[in-house]
Amino acid sequence: MDRETRVYAENHFRGLQGRPPGGACPPPGCVDFIENPDSFSYADFFKGYLLPNMPCVFSSSFTAGWGSRRHWVTSSGKPNFEHLLRKYGDVVVPVANCGVQEYNSNPKEHMPLRDYISYWQEYIQGGYFSPRGCLYLKDWHLCRDSSSEDVFTLPVYFSSDWLNEYWDSLDVDDYRFVYMGPTGTWSPFHADIFRSFSWSVNICGRKKWFFFPPGQEEALRDCHGGLPYDVTSPALLDRRLYPTREHCSPPLEVTQEAGEMVFVPSGWHHQVHNLEDTISINHNWVNGCNLANMWHFLQQELCAVQQEVSEWRDTMPDWHHHCQVIMRACSGINFEEFYRFLKIIAERRLLLLAKGMGPDEVEGEGGEGTVLGPQQAAFDIGRIAEVLASVVAHPDFQKADTSMFSPQPEELLRQLEEVVVTTTTL
Template sequence: MDRETRALADRHFRGLGGGVPGVGQAPGRVAFVSDPGAFSYADFVRGFLLPNLPCVFSSAFTQGWGSRRRWVTPAGRPDFDHLLRTYGDVVVPVANCGVQEYNSNPKEHMPLRDYIAYWKEYIRGGYSSPRGCLYLKDWHLCRDFPTAAEDAFTLPVYFSSDWLNEFWDALEVDDYRFVYAGPAGSWSPFHADIFRSFSWSVNICGRKKWLLFPPGQEETLRDSHGSLPYDVTSPALFDTHLYPQGQLACPPLEVTQEAGEMLFVPSGWHHQVHNLDDTISINHNWVNGFNLANMWRFLQQELRAVQEEVSEWRDSMPDWHHHCQVIMRSCSGINFAEFYHFLKVIAEKRLLVLGEAAAKDDAGLGFEQAAFDAGRITDVLASLVAHPDFQRVDTSMFSPRPKELLQQLRKAVDATSAP
């Protein structure tokens, strides 16, 4: 990030007055970025991160990736032989697309070699099987094969400020880097990404059809019980008794993503994805200063939903607020205490860069990026510290204490403020 871009981003968030970035009327189409040599990180910030809009990058951006050479046959299909030789024994998660479990699909785990045997059989059966349509989803390739993954892809600079994976890498526990692979006809039901993160997705081979809905549009798709649909292509959505606001919904932005192309999915955009061919993709979820406020708003909404569900026990249950945080973590994967730890890990890394004033942080985008990041953490941490439910959290063992970290951040941000 250069100084001019940082100043633009800082002005943008100051103009929100502590509010949450959103998006207005959806554009008529998703922008296509064709030339890597003519598109900078600053261009991405101005055109897509700040307005929170999707875009598709051409296959030229990924042409040097090892996965595009090694995982794909000359005919453009999955190279099952290579995948078996390289990864055959790893156990992978597999979803059954034909079975609805709440608003998702049930998963099982099996060796990759067994899934590929199924996939070949599925193709031979005319894309049909008594076992249903199975889809390999959320395989942590980088976690399972860190060395091999280094050759599979090169992280694009546009997505290199990635706090979610920076945090998990620091803990050496998990990550949000995934491989998806499945036959034509496999699909992912309607959803928004975890923690209202950004995501990017590259088709290593095959094509996908994306149905994208900007933030807020999902509210018109709720049924009479307030639930979101499982499948937005279902004729049931035209039943006004089941979906009373369905007639108010705008058509989704539809994108056909070709082999090698890279799609940026903004924060809070609900989407549904269908594989049009036998397809392999690499996908990352990521959070940074541009969508941190969205993540914080989402966590507050999740806590309110939990509190409403267990409100009848508020007066009778000892430590009711603590139990709400426990339930929230079980449902959402994180609670307020862990959110503070997430902010702390990233903040301390950025403070180190700002303190040294020399420059090169783990995010790979330099001093100005660190200064911007520190500013965004400061705003959200201030809101977290002031939140009544966070004030009930026992922070006596936190190091540094939240108010101490906030003071450090404010001092550093004041010293590096862009004009």
């Protein structure tokens, strides 16, 4: 990040006056298609799509050098089952049944990749039908499970990735996934975890995306307040079931070809269908641009938990603590974990500034290929300071036991606010 981009970003957030970015907005007429990597900079993406929270599609030129595009695909553009079996046949992978609805998702089972590929081949031979149903390999943590192959190179546009930086530091999990499935597999209507950004690259195959800007999903709620499972279902035309459906704008539709890369903004609900046999690589990520969205989402999640167990508020000892425990079990994170997340990223940025790195140097600690010069670090610290101030002031965070935290949240906030002042002229 250069200084001009940092100043532009800080003015953008100053104009929001503390409101979470990416609120309801009219969809653009079409999604921008970025053709040439040589003429599209990090600053172009940051100012044109990341800050305004708008989707875009990158051409296959951006992923032409990826190992997975060379080795996972046959000369005819189909999945290279032979290579995948040889490299990963014994790896156990999660598989969802697209034909079965379980709440607003699909039930999952686990099986060796060789068993899934055997099913996939039989499914193709059976005219894309199987008595076992329509099975979709989803959320396979390939990067966590194997580092033995050159699968992809992280695009610089997505290199400020706090979510995976944090989980990598704990060495327990990540939000990097591989998806594989035959024609007809699909992902139901949803917004990404923690209101993260995501990016998705088709290694082979084609996808159809249906996008809804933040806020539009409210018009899609049924008469009981629930969001739809499938936005293409004829049931949505029933005004008795979906009384506000007519107030929702038509979805933004994108057809993603092989090699192309889709940027999914924070809080945009979407639904995705595989039009061909498809393999994709997907990452969820959070950074300073959508950190406030994540914090806003976590507050909503806690409110939902508190409402569900409100009848025990006056009788259950440590009711507020139990709400945080339930929230973590349901959402994967609670307020205390969120503070630890902010602390880890903040300490890494403070260390980077203390080293006095030059603007073109690469800081490997932030993840492979992550460009973290001082301007990016200063921007990150400013965003963390603003959100941490809100966290520290939140009544439910004040009820948490932070006695073992080091540094204490108030002390970390003080450090960050001092650095914000000293880096103004950086």
